[in-house]
Amino acid sequence: xxxxxxxxxxxxxxxxxxxxxxxxxxxxxxxxxxxxxxxxxxxxxxxxxxxxxxxxxxxxxxxxxxxxxxxxxxxxxxxxxxxxxxxxxxxxxxxxxxxxxxxxxxxxxxxxxxxxxxxxxxxxxxxxxxxxxxxxxxxxxxxxxxxxxxxxxxxxxxxxxxxxx
Numbered sequence: 760x761x762x763x764x765x766x767x768x769x770x771x772x773x774x775x776x777x778x779x780x781x782x783x784x785x786x787x788x789x790x791x792x793x794x795x796x797x798x799x800x801x802x803x804x805x806x807x808x809x810x811x812x813x814x815x816x817x818x819x820x821x822x823x824x825x826x827x828x829x830x831x832x833x834x835x836x837x838x839x840x841x842x843x844x845x846x847x848x849x850x851x852x853x854x855x856x857x858x859x860x861x862x863x864x865x866x867x868x869x870x871x872x873x874x875x876x877x878x879x880x881x882x883x884x885x886x887x888x889x890x891x892x893x894x895x896x897x898x899x900x901x902x903x904x905x906x907x908x909x910x911x912x913x914x915x916x917x918x919x920x921x922x923x924x
Contacts, residue, residue: 841876
């Protein structure tokens, strides 16, 4: 489980251009950001996600409730979490304790490699296919593009492949 941010300032990646010409990527004047919280299910190779205006303990707890009450109301789960402050806050730990009979939390070491958390590969896939080197006129258009990917792209085997930069 992890979070990422989608922003009107696009992530930039290498691209082809004619020799001697530098590509220009326009950027909006005002930064606007929305956050995606997601969990990867190894059993059926799916991702459950929700969007939030803020990346904080309240959003994390709301996503936990969505996972454990609506998505997986029975059975046991393993959560792989990093040490983000909103994961380790008192509120978040209290919320996790409500589900302790059903959840095993595996805490990643601080400053660990991104390759230890499989959801990181999904974030790369999401951003590569929705946001990289693209300028959206408004945040809603960017979020709609992410939703289209969620609805249409879950059979794509590349979304969890290991790619070395």
